[in-house]
Amino acid sequence: MAFGGQNESCMEISKxxxxxxxxxxxxxxxxxxxxxxxxxxxxxxxxxxxxxxxxIKNPTTPFHIADFGCSTGPNTFIAMxxxxxxxxxxxQSMQQGSAQTLEFQIYFNDHADNDFSILFKTxxxxxxxxxxxxxxxxYKRLFPKATLHFVHSNYALQWLSKVPEEVQDEKSPAWNxxxxxxxxxxxxxxxxxxxxxxNGWTSFLDARAxxxxxxxxxxxxxxxxxxxxxPSQTGAGMLLEILGSCLDDMAKRGIISEEKVDSFNVPLxxxxxxxxxxxxxxxxxxTIERMELLSQPEKDSFDPILKSLHMRAVIEGxxxxxxxxxxVDELFDLFTKELDKKRDVCENELRTDVDLFVLLKxxxxxx
Amino acid sequence: MAFGGQNESCMEISKxxxxxxxxxxxxxxxxxxxxxxxxxxxxxxxxxxxxxxxxIKNPTTPFHIADFGCSTGPNTFIAMxxxxxxxxxxxQSMQQGSAQTLEFQIYFNDHADNDFSILFKTxxxxxxxxxxxxxxxxYKRLFPKATLHFVHSNYALQWLSKVPEEVQDEKSPAWNxxxxxxxxxxxxxxxxxxxxxxNGWTSFLDARAxxxxxxxxxxxxxxxxxxxxxPSQTGAGMLLEILGSCLDDMAKRGIISEEKVDSFNVPLxxxxxxxxxxxxxxxxxxTIERMELLSQPEKDSFDPILKSLHMRAVIEGxxxxxxxxxxVDELFDLFTKELDKKRDVCENELRTDVDLFVLLKxxxxxx
Numbered sequence: 001m002a003f004g005g006q007n008e009s010c011m012e013i014s015k016x017x018x019x020x021x022x023x024x025x026x027x028x029x030x031x032x033x034x035x036x037x038x039x040x041x042x043x044x045x046x047x048x049x050x051x052x053x054x055x056i057k058n059p060t061t062p063f064h065i066a067d068f069g070c071s072t073g074p075n076t077f078i079a080m081x082x083x084x085x086x087x088x089x090x091x092q093s094m095q096q097g098s099a100q101t102l103e104f105q106i107y108f109n110d111h112a113d114n115d116f117s118i119l120f121k122t123x124x125x126x127x128x129x130x131x132x133x134x135x136x137x138x139y140k141r142l143f144p145k146a147t148l149h150f151v152h153s154n155y156a157l158q159w160l161s162k163v164p165e166e167v168q169d170e171k172s173p174a175w176n177x178x179x180x181x182x183x184x185x186x187x188x189x190x191x192x193x194x195x196x197x198x199n200g201w202t203s204f205l206d207a208r209a210x211x212x213x214x215x216x217x218x219x220x221x222x223x224x225x226x227x228x229x230x231p232s233q234t235g236a237g238m239l240l241e242i243l244g245s246c247l248d249d250m251a252k253r254g255i256i257s258e259e260k261v262d263s264f265n266v267p268l269x270x271x272x273x274x275x276x277x278x279x280x281x282x283x284x285x286x287t288i289e290r291m292e293l294l295s296q297p298e299k300d301s302f303d304p305i306l307k308s309l310h311m312r313a314v315i316e317g318x319x320x321x322x323x324x325x326x327x328v329d330e331l332f333d334l335f336t337k338e339l340d341k342k343r344d345v346c347e348n349e350l351r352t353d354v355d356l357f358v359l360l361k362x363x364x365x366x367x
Numbered sequence: 368m369a370f371g372g373q374n375e376s377c378m379e380i381s382k383x384x385x386x387x388x389x390x391x392x393x394x395x396x397x398x399x400x401x402x403x404x405x406x407x408x409x410x411x412x413x414x415x416x417x418x419x420x421x422x423i424k425n426p427t428t429p430f431h432i433a434d435f436g437c438s439t440g441p442n443t444f445i446a447m448x449x450x451x452x453x454x455x456x457x458x459q460s461m462q463q464g465s466a467q468t469l470e471f472q473i474y475f476n477d478h479a480d481n482d483f484s485i486l487f488k489t490x491x492x493x494x495x496x497x498x499x500x501x502x503x504x505x506y507k508r509l510f511p512k513a514t515l516h517f518v519h520s521n522y523a524l525q526w527l528s529k530v531p532e533e534v535q536d537e538k539s540p541a542w543n544x545x546x547x548x549x550x551x552x553x554x555x556x557x558x559x560x561x562x563x564x565x566n567g568w569t570s571f572l573d574a575r576a577x578x579x580x581x582x583x584x585x586x587x588x589x590x591x592x593x594x595x596x597x598p599s600q601t602g603a604g605m606l607l608e609i610l611g612s613c614l615d616d617m618a619k620r621g622i623i624s625e626e627k628v629d630s631f632n633v634p635l636x637x638x639x640x641x642x643x644x645x646x647x648x649x650x651x652x653x654t655i656e657r658m659e660l661l662s663q664p665e666k667d668s669f670d671p672i673l674k675s676l677h678m679r680a681v682i683e684g685x686x687x688x689x690x691x692x693x694x695v696d697e698l699f700d701l702f703t704k705e706l707d708k709k710r711d712v713c714e715n716e717l718r719t720d721v722d723l724f725v726l727l728k729x730x731x732x733x734x
Binding site for chain 2: 061062103104105107112113115116117120121123130131132133134135136141142143144145147
C-alpha cells in the first residue's frame with residue numbers, strides 16, 4: 001500500500017509514499033512474493049470464516065468488497081478472487097434452486113499516489129467481478145454508509161499515516177537518535193509510535209464501521225511481533241537495523257549528513273496480538289471472530305538479492321523523500337552486501353517472523 | 368475520453384488513445400475549455416430535467432452517478448458537482464423534515480490508458496461525494512445490474528471503438544483514400560462509419576440499460592451535424608480537413624509516407640439529430656425525454672494557438688500511433704500556421720457548430 005497522503009483532513013498533515021509502481025525491476029508487482037505468501041496463508045481461514053461467520057441479513061446483489069491498501073497487484077487480484085469464490089460458494093449453498101446470480105463489485109483502495117495506472121492495466125481478463133479504484137487514505141471515510149459487505153487489507157495497516165513528530169524532535173524525550181524505526185529500547189519512542197498506531201487504527205475502525213453493513217466482515221493481515229519478543233528480534237526489525245547501519249556507514253563516509261540519518265524514521269509499527277486485541281475491544285464496534293498467527297509463508301531459502309529488491313520496492317519512496325534519489329542505488333547495493341554477509345542470521349530471524357490475522361465482524365445494532 | 372481499449376470482449380479488437388494526460392502544456396486538463404463550455408451550456412437543462420424527470424421509486428442512499436469517458440478533469444468534476452447539487456435540491460424538497468441525508472457515490476469512467484493518476488491527484492478537496500475510478504471501455508458492461516441512478520457523458524460518444532476496417536482497405540469500395548475522417552463525399556465511407564457508430568451506441572445503450580435502475584436518467588452531450596449540413600461544413604470537420612492537408616504536405620516533402628496518410632482515419636463520427644433519434648428509438652430501452660441543440664458555448668474570438676493545443680490534447684495519441692512521435696511537433700506547428708492563415712473561415716465555421724444534447728430515461732418494466 002501507499003501510506004499517509006493527500007486529501008487528508010486538515011487536522012492531520014501526512015505524507016504518502018506509495019510502493020514502487022512502474023514497470024522497472026524494482027516495482028512492487030515483481031517484488032512482493034512475501035506478501036503473496038501471506039495471502040496464500042490466509043486463504044483457507046478466510047474461506048472458512050465466510051462459510052461460518054458471514055451472516056448478512058437479506059444479502060443483496062451486488063456484493064461489495066473493498067481491499068484497503070491494495071498497491072499495484074497482482075496480490076490484490078489473488079486475494080479478491082479468493083474472497084469472491086468463497087462468497088459464491090456460500091450463497092450457492094444457501095440459494096439452492098434460486099435463479100438469482102450474485103454480482104460482485106470490487107473496490108481497490110490505495111493512496112492517490114499509488115500507481116493506479118499499472119493496477120488498471122493489469123486487471124485480470126474477464127474477472128468474475130466489476131472493478132473500481134478508490135483513491136485516498138484509509139484512515140478516513142472513503143465510502144457511503146453501509147455499502148460494504150466484506151473488507152480486506154493485507155500488509156497495509158502496519159503503516160502509520162506519518163512518523164510521530166516527537167521521535168524526530170531532538171528536544172523531545174522521545175527523540176529516536178541513531179535508530180530508524182520503533183525499537184522499544186526507549187520507552188518514550190515506543191509510546192509515541194504506539195500512540196500514532198492506535199490513533200490510525202481507531203480512525204480506520206471508525207470509518208469502516210460506518211461503511212460496512214451490519215454483520216459485514218473484515219479480514220486483516222499484517223506483520224506483528226511474537227509474544228515476548230522485541231522488534232529487533234523480528235525479521236523486519238533486523239532488516240531495518242541493517243538498513244540503518246548502511247545509512248550510518250554512508251554518513252560516516254560523508255555521502256549523507258548525520259543529522260539526516262538521525263532524523264530519519266520509518267512510519268511502521270509492528271503490533272503484538274495484545275496491542276491489536278486491546279484496541280479492537282476498546283473501539284467497541286467490532287467483535288473479534290478470529291485472531292491468530294499465520295503459519296510462516298516464507299519457505300524458500302534466504303536470497304539477499306531478492307530480499308533487497310523486496311525492501312527497495314516497499315521503502316524506496318521514503319528513502320528518496322529523506323535523502324534524494326542519488327543515494328538509492330548505492331544504499332541498496334550496500335544493503336544487499338550486508339544481507340549476504342549476515343545470511344545465516346537473516347535466515348533464522350526471518351523464519352521466526354509472525355504475521356497476524358484478525359477477522360472482525362461489524363456488530364449488529366443493539367449489541 | 369480515451370476510446371477503444373483493452374479488456375474488450377474478444378469479439379472486437381479495438382484500440383485505446385486517451386486524451387493527453389500528464390502535466391505538460393499539451394494536456395487535456397488545460398486544453399479542454401471548449402468541452403467545459405458544453406458542460407456549462409447543458410447545466411441548466413440537466414438541472415431542470417432532474418427536477419422534472421427524475422422519478423426513481425424508493426430512492427435509496429447512496430445515489431450513484433457515473434461519468435462515462437471522463438478523461439482527466441477538471442470538466443468531469445464540474446459536471447458531477449452540477450448533477451449532485453440538482454439531485455440534492457430535488458430530494459430536499461421531497462423529504463421535508465426527513466433527517467436522512469443523501470450520500471453520493473461518483474464513478475469516473477474512462478479507458479485503463481486514461482491518466483487516472485492525474486484524475487485522482489486533482490480530485491476536488493472534500494467534495495460532496497465519494498469518488499471511484501472505473502477503468503474500461505464504455506461499449507461494454509462496467510457495473511453490476513441496476514446500480515446507477517444517473518449516467519452522464521460529455522464529448523465522448525462521438526468516438527468509435529475503432530476505425531471501420533473497410534475505410535482503411537484499398538480493395539474495399541469504402542476505401543477513404545485522401546481523407547482522414549468521415550466526409551460523406553463517398554456513400555460507402557459514410558455507411559461504414561455510421562454502421563460502426565450504430566454498433567457502438569447500441570452496445571452502450573444495452574450496457575447502460577442493464578446498469579441503470581428503473582427510471583434512471585442519462586444525459587449525453589456530443590458534437591453533431593446541423594440539419595442539412597455535411598461534415599466538412601462543421602468546425603470539427605474543417606479542422607480535420609486542415610489537419611489532413613498538413614499531413615499531405617508532409618508526405619509531399621517526404622517526411623511521412625503517402626501510404627500512411629492514405630490509410631490514416633480518425634475514429635470519429637458526428638451524428639445528426641435524426642441519426643441519434645433513430646438509434647435510440649430502435650433500441651427500445653430508453654425514452655427520449657429531451658433532445659436539443661445546445662447553444663454554442665464558444666464565445667471567445669478564434670485563437671489559432673489555443674485551437675491547435677486543444678486539437679493536440681485530443682488527437683496526439685492517434686497521430687503518434689500512426690506516424691510515430693517525431694512528427695508531432697512539426698505537424699502541430701504547421702497546423703497552427705494553417706489555422707492562422709484561415710482564421711476568418713475557421714471563426715465562421717466554428718461559430719455555426721452544433722452540440723447535441725439528449726436526455727434519456729431508462730424505461731420502467733412493462734413499458
